[in-house]
Amino acid sequence: MRYLARRGGIFLITLWAALTVNFAIPRIMPGNEAAAVLSTFRGVNPAAEHALEIEFGTNVHHSLISSYFSYLGNCFSGQFGSNALGESVVHAIASAMPWTLGLVGVTTVIAFMIGTLVGIFSAWSRGGKLDGLLPPFLFIISTLPVFFVGLLLLYVFSVKLGWLPLSGNYDIGSTPGLSLAFAWDVFKHALLPGISLVIVTAGLWVYSMRNNMVTTIAEDYVKMARAKGLSNARIMYDYAARNAILPNLTGFAMQLGYVLGGSILVEYLFSYPGLGYQFYTATTDHDLPMMQGLFLFYTLAVLVCVLVADLVTAVIDPRTREA
Amino acid sequence: MPGSELEAPDSGARAARRRELPRLLKAITTSRKATIGTLILLVIVFVAAFPGLIAPDNPQAISYTPNAGVSWSHVLGTTSLGQDVFSQLLWSTRQTLIVTLLVSAIATFLSTFVGVTAAYLGGVADRAITIVTDVFLILPVLPLLILLAAYLPPGVTSLTIVLCITSWAFQARQLRAQGLSLRNRDFLVSAKVRGERSLYIIFAEIVPTMTSLLAASFLSLAVYVVGFAASLQFLGLGNSGQLMWGTMLYNAQQQSALESGNIWWELAPGFAVALLGAGFALLNYAFDEIGNPALRPVKKKRAARRSLPRRSRP
Numbered sequence: 001m002r003y004l005a006r007r008g009g010i011f012l013i014t015l016w017a018a019l020t021v022n023f024a025i026p027r028i029m030p031g032n033e034a035a036a037v038l039s040t041f042r043g044v045n046p047a048a049e050h051a052l053e054i055e056f057g058t059n060v061h062h063s064l065i066s067s068y069f070s071y072l073g074n075c076f077s078g079q080f081g082s083n084a085l086g087e088s089v090v091h092a093i094a095s096a097m098p099w100t101l102g103l104v105g106v107t108t109v110i111a112f113m114i115g116t117l118v119g120i121f122s123a124w125s126r127g128g129k130l131d132g133l134l135p136p137f138l139f140i141i142s143t144l145p146v147f148f149v150g151l152l153l154l155y156v157f158s159v160k161l162g163w164l165p166l167s168g169n170y171d172i173g174s175t176p177g178l179s180l181a182f183a184w185d186v187f188k189h190a191l192l193p194g195i196s197l198v199i200v201t202a203g204l205w206v207y208s209m210r211n212n213m214v215t216t217i218a219e220d221y222v223k224m225a226r227a228k229g230l231s232n233a234r235i236m237y238d239y240a241a242r243n244a245i246l247p248n249l250t251g252f253a254m255q256l257g258y259v260l261g262g263s264i265l266v267e268y269l270f271s272y273p274g275l276g277y278q279f280y281t282a283t284t285d286h287d288l289p290m291m292q293g294l295f296l297f298y299t300l301a302v303l304v305c306v307l308v309a310d311l312v313t314a315v316i317d318p319r320t321r322e323a
Numbered sequence: 324m325p326g327s328e329l330e331a332p333d334s335g336a337r338a339a340r341r342r343e344l345p346r347l348l349k350a351i352t353t354s355r356k357a358t359i360g361t362l363i364l365l366v367i368v369f370v371a372a373f374p375g376l377i378a379p380d381n382p383q384a385i386s387y388t389p390n391a392g393v394s395w396s397h398v399l400g401t402t403s404l405g406q407d408v409f410s411q412l413l414w415s416t417r418q419t420l421i422v423t424l425l426v427s428a429i430a431t432f433l434s435t436f437v438g439v440t441a442a443y444l445g446g447v448a449d450r451a452i453t454i455v456t457d458v459f460l461i462l463p464v465l466p467l468l469i470l471l472a473a474y475l476p477p478g479v480t481s482l483t484i485v486l487c488i489t490s491w492a493f494q495a496r497q498l499r500a501q502g503l504s505l506r507n508r509d510f511l512v513s514a515k516v517r518g519e520r521s522l523y524i525i526f527a528e529i530v531p532t533m534t535s536l537l538a539a540s541f542l543s544l545a546v547y548v549v550g551f552a553a554s555l556q557f558l559g560l561g562n563s564g565q566l567m568w569g570t571m572l573y574n575a576q577q578q579s580a581l582e583s584g585n586i587w588w589e590l591a592p593g594f595a596v597a598l599l600g601a602g603f604a605l606l607n608y609a610f611d612e613i614g615n616p617a618l619r620p621v622k623k624k625r626a627a628r629r630s631l632p633r634r635s636r637p
Contacts, residue, residue, distance in 0.1 A: 014458045021467070025474055136356060136608055143604040145550040147557050147572075148593040155581050155590070166582070254460065261465025265554055269576075279466065280558060283473040295470050298463045306461060 007310040011303050018299040022292040023071050075296070081289040083282070089293035093275065097297075100274030103190055104256070104263050107197040111259075112252060114198070115205020120241050122206070123213030135206050142203025146262040150196040150269045157192060165189050167271035193266040201259055208251060212244035219243075242316075249313050253305035260298050354612065360605030367599055371416040380407040382414040382566055400587050402574065408588050412595060415566045422479060422552055422567070423599070426486040427544040431537060433487065434494035439525050439533075441495075442502025453499070459492035468551060472560040482561060486548055494540040501536055505529060535610070542607035549600040553592075568592040 074080070080089040118138065122131040158166045168189055216222065217240050225239045264276035271277065275294055282290035351357045370377065380386075383406060391401040400408050441452035468485050475481035505511060514528050530537070555561060556569025559577075563570050575581075575589035 010454065010457050010461070013454060014461045017458045018462060021462075021470070025470060139608055140601050140604050143546050143550065143600045144597045145553050145557075145593075145600070147554060148597055151581065151589060151593055155586060159581055257461065257463035258465075260463050261554075264465055264469070265557065268558060279469065283469055284559060286473075291470055291473065295463075295466050298466045299461070302461055302463055 004310065004314060007307065011307055014299065014303055018296055019072060019075055022296060023068060025292075026288060080293045080296075083287050083290040083293075089289050092278065092290065093293055093297055096273060096275050096278050099272065100260075100263055100267070100276060103194055103197070103267075103272070103274060104259050107194045108201065108252075108256065108259050110194075111198045111201040112205055112248075115202040116209045116245065116248065118202075119206045119209025120213055120236065120244070123210045123217060123244075124236055124240075126214060126217075131210075135210050138203035138206045140203075142200055142207075144200060145265075146196055146200045147265040147269050149199050150193065150266050153192045153196055154269065164192055168273070189270075189272070193263075193270045193272050196266050197259060197262055200262060201255065204255065204258075205248065205251075209244060209248055212247055213240060216240045216244045246313060246317050249309045249316075250306070253302065253307075253309040256305045257298070257302040260301065351609075354609040356605045356612075357609035360602050360607075360609065363598060363602030364606070367416060367420060367602065370413055371420040374413040374416060378407075378410040378413040380410040382406060382411040400585055402578075402585075402588055408571075408591060411566060411571055412568070412591050415568050415571055415592065416595070418479065418565060418567045419549075419552070419569070419596075419599070422483055422486075423545055423548050426483055426490065426548045426552070427541050429483075429487045430490045430544050430548075431494065431541045433491040434540060435498055435530060435533070435537060436525075437491065438495040438498030438500075439502045439529050442499045442506065443521065443525055443529065445506075449499075453496075456492050456495050456499075459489070460496070462489075464489050465551065465554065468555055469558065469560060472555055477560060477562040479562070479565060479567075482552060482555065485555075486551060490544055490547060490551075494544060498533065498536065498540065501533055502529060505532065535613070539607060539610045542603050542610060545603040546600050546607060549596060549603065553596045568596050572596075 078090060082088050083092055085092075115138075118134055122128075122135050125131055154166070157164045165188060219240075222235060222239050225235045230239075260276075263274065264279050266272065267274050267276035268280045275297070278290065279294045281287070282294065351361050385404050385406055389401060389404060394400075402408060402411070437452060437456065441449045441456075444452075468489055471485040471488065472481060475485065511524065511528060514524050519528075552567075553569040553572065556567060557572045557576065559573055561567065561570050561573065563573055569592075571592040572589060575585070575592070578585075578588075580586065580589040
């Protein structure tokens with residue numbers, strides 16, 4: 001229980017830190033940048049302009065502390081203001097979310113499965129051909145910038161071969177709906193961004209999984225399982241891999257922050273209209289409320305996943321429950 | 324993410340320091356990964372130091388046909404403004420390398436300071452520092468970087484600052500773990516008995532025993548800094564007038580270089596970024612194998628004799 005209480009504490013503190021970063025950024029940024037933000041909103045949306053003036057402290061009616069608390073109150077009641085187009089930030093994020101969630105969710109699961117399996121097998125056949133080549137190769141691949149992998153794929157499959165679309169989430173001509181044709185269209189558009197993310201993230205799992213697995217294989221209980229005459233598959237999955245995967249579960253959640261970051265680059269490159277593309281447009285448009293809302297959303301997404309991973313770890317690993 | 328718990332050295336600071344250099348040289352020459360990584364980095368350092376020796380042109384001079392294809396006079400073509408891409412690529416090496424090394428050095432220092440201090444002080448201070456570190460580990464890096472970079476004046480200084488702020492946490496946690504394992508060693512106890520100041524103990528007694536871990540931290544930080552710096556600039560959060568690989572990528576992307584057939588303008592800096600990252604990553608991988616013998620590739624014969632982890636039954 002102490003384990004979960006501690007993790008819950010980290011959850012709250014991180015959330016508070018993200019909110020505070022959001023609050024602090026407009027106050028520490030140089031004046032001309034603040035002016036750029038304000039000029040974006042001037043005339044478009046008087047309410048948003050007023051809210052921003054308060055945030056920058058240019059409209060000094062409140063003390064720093066009282067505006068900090070009213071800001072925190074607004075966030076907890078879900079009031080994140082409206083973006084440069086006058087649309088509510090919550091609404092804008094909700095409309096783009098499914099695209100990113102689909103892309104990041106599916107690619108993370110695929111990358112995790114590929115990486116973990118390769119890690120298990122190369123640790124099991126340690127010293128073999130597979131083990132000597134695959135983990136270092138995938139590790140080097142995983143250090144490539146995701147946009148570079150995307151650029152190469154985009155060039156080969158879209159520009160040169162013309163097999164896959166250059167950008168967007170579905171053809172302008174097709175009508176969204178639950179038809180097979182539309183699903184295929186969406187799949188085609190998501191394929192290259194998705195593959196770029198998988199290529200870059202799978203290697204990270206291989207590395208940590210192999211290292212954990214090498215350590216667990218040397219444990220006495222694995223020898224014991226061998227002495228009992230259990231089958232290789234049973235030893236590999238139920239004895240060694242089950243324990244080796246534990247640190248990776250927490251890593252899984254942490255890694256989500258990295259993948260979400262990667263999705264910003266990939267969505268920008270492929271003009272894929274998800275959260276990352278919104279984040280990019282918000283930075284070029286000086287749309288501060290949108291950037292703050294998205295940053296908070298990203299942090300919250302990672303936090304929820306970390307919390308879920310902690311719960312799962314507590315279920316799988318009895319040691320954490322006692323500690 | 325690469326990282327390993329290194330074995331603590333047996334003796335005190337000085338003996339450990341003496342052993343480092345020959346070990347390092349031996350490591351570079353015996354591991355193939357380390358040799359390739361070192362060669363890549365040496366080439367890049369040479370280009371960064373003397374771009375003028377190889378580059379045919381002034382990188383900023385607008386003196387040729389825009390978007391001229393690949394030819395003998397322009398091996399990578401020209402930009403949409405008519406600058407020689409190959410010369411830009413070479414001259415961009417310097418700034419890119421400087422930012423990478425600078426940020427990695429500062430972040431290594433920060434993480435050492437934070438991690439070792441936490442381990443050395445213990446108690447409430449340790450817990451507080453650990454919580455801050457955990458928070459920085461969870462905050463999504465790239466969104467945070469973008470948020471910070473978007474509101475600082477674009478340029479190398481801002482880039483360096485935001486990268487330093489966001490990159491120290493992971494290594495700090497590792498160095499703290501290593502620091503904890505050293506806590507009750509005789510040479511530290513004796514330093515405390517001598518009445519040395521905490522700062523002296525941290526930097527003169529503890530840190531020197533961690534040189535190989537610091538080198539590993541520096542290398543893995545460099546891998547990430549290369550990627551994140553280029554990513555930020557690719558998104559347009561750099562100063563597009565400064566010569567760096569990331570800004571070349573940004574300029575090329577803005578002019579749709581890929582679609583318009585001027586591919587090397589965009590792909591060449593991409594390859595350069597990948598190569599620099601790979602150089603650091605190879606060295607880092609080799610370092611981890613040296614630091615943690617369990618990860619080292621085993622020779623076939625020996626592995627067969629130790630039948631346990633092998634697939635064949637004894």
